[in-house]
Amino acid sequence: MYPQEKFKLVSAQKAFNEAHRKKLAHNINKYDVQVAVGKHEFKDLENLKQIAHLKKKQAIDNLGYYLETFEKNVIKNGGEVFWAEDGNEANKYVLDICKKHQAHLIVKSKSMVTEEIHLNDYLKKHALESVETDLGEFIQQLDNEAPYHIVTPAMHKSKEDVARVFHEHLGTPLNMTPQEMTMEARKQLRNKYSEAQIGITGGNFILPDIGGIAVTENEGNARLSMALPKVHIVIVGIEKVIPSYKDLGMFWSLLATYGTGQKITVYNTIATAARLPHETDGPNKFYVILLDNGRTKLLTDPALRQGLYCIRCGACLNTCPIYKSIGGHAYQVTYTGPIGKVISPHLKGFDDYNYLSDASSLCGSCSEVCPVKIPLHKLILLNRQKKRELGHASTLETMAWALWKTAMLNRNMMNMGNGKLKSFFINKLIPNWHKHRAHLKFPPQSFNELFKKSKGNISP
Secondary structure (H helix, E strand, O other), X not given: OOHHHHHHHHXXXXXXXXXXXXXXXXXXXXXXXXXXXXXXXXXXXXXXXHHHHHHHHHHHHOHHHHHHHHXXXXXXXXXXXXXXXXXXXXXXXXXXXXXXXXXXXXXXXXXXXXXXXXXXXXXXXXXXXXXXXXXHHHHHHHOOOOOOOOOOOOOOOOHHHHHHHHHHHHOOOOOOXXXXXXXXXXXXXXXXXXXXXXXXXXXXXXXXXXXXXXXXXXXXXXXXXXXXXXXXXXXXXXXXXXXXXXXXXXXXXXXXXXXXXXXXXXXXXXXXXXXXXXXXXXXXXXXXXXXXXXXXXXXXXXXXXHHHHOOOOOHHHHHOOOXXXXXXXXXXXXXXXXXXXXXXXXXXXXXXXXXXXXOXXXXXXXXXXXXXXXXXXXXXXXXXXXXXXXXXXXXXXHHHHHHHHHHHOOHHHHOOOOHHHHHHHHHHHOOOHHHOOXXXXXOOOOHHHHHHHHOOOOOO
């Protein structure tokens, strides 16, 4: 089944699954309350968002310079940098490191970029155990599911769902409380950190001026994954650059507020290299993989490159009426919601994934909430335009919009026929509209006709 056909099928199932919608609404409502409180910490939030936008613009517009500076400083600190054109190159390099260090167990903190390249599946095929240590990711890995949300991987699961997963895979009682399940996960994972030969993390921000990677989290698992194993591998998308470590105060606070509604995330760590000779803790080797995987395609477009400003807070997902209706798995891509509609077609292949841009109401709520002011709804519209220019729009769709445009630009055509005739015509023109909705119904007379009849004397 083609991705577009599967999307239509799964999204229809999820949209009318009452239990699924209830869980999603419950978790997003809690998020909304927290974020509303968190925003009060800022004196001039809109101005700060504009500064963040300009900082990301500076970084992306000068991406080559900042990445080369980063590489130079990482090497100076004693680390190694590998430039991966795609997921296959990144995965192969990780495997080479594992072989070099005779690793068989890897602990891994939450990282969407490793989900993007399907690293766990790749390592499993080569008989290597890769364990997710973030609680949400741990639950999803046990249940053999991809993350549901870029910030909250198991957002679609209730505590009863998690208890079922633990019962089936860990043999625990079905009546465990959330606290008991958390302690069980901790017990399962604690020894993995000390036994693992390699720890893998992502990176929230690339810090070129110090050759560092900034990681933000709430559980401490990323810090353990990078500190206890003897080898630390960072896999990060090239767009995660910010101009300087001095900008972290702003970006960390925005990420915390818009990601979870916190004042500041619990654990914020900067990794710059392996441990120095006089240090007793930390890894012996430090590797950074800079992943392109389609990002430079976006970079070549002056407008769409704004999609690379994203700091992965998930705010646009939580406000999107489409995401709140169908959830994360229906999209069949790593990056979902409005930001996913902008970047995923270019990362996955525009021919097969251009349908994502059609799954939008263009209400603009995503652009409004974005902490770095990405005009997401406008970029979604640009993807739709690109889809038409490349000839991916169906003949029926092209004809329908051409007819709509002609009518909307011609007042006489708009006034033709009565309300019943217009309703009949439009409902036939958009046959799938009323599959789950009421029929469109036009009034007997248009506003233009009523205005003429009243000679302009219309009371408010």
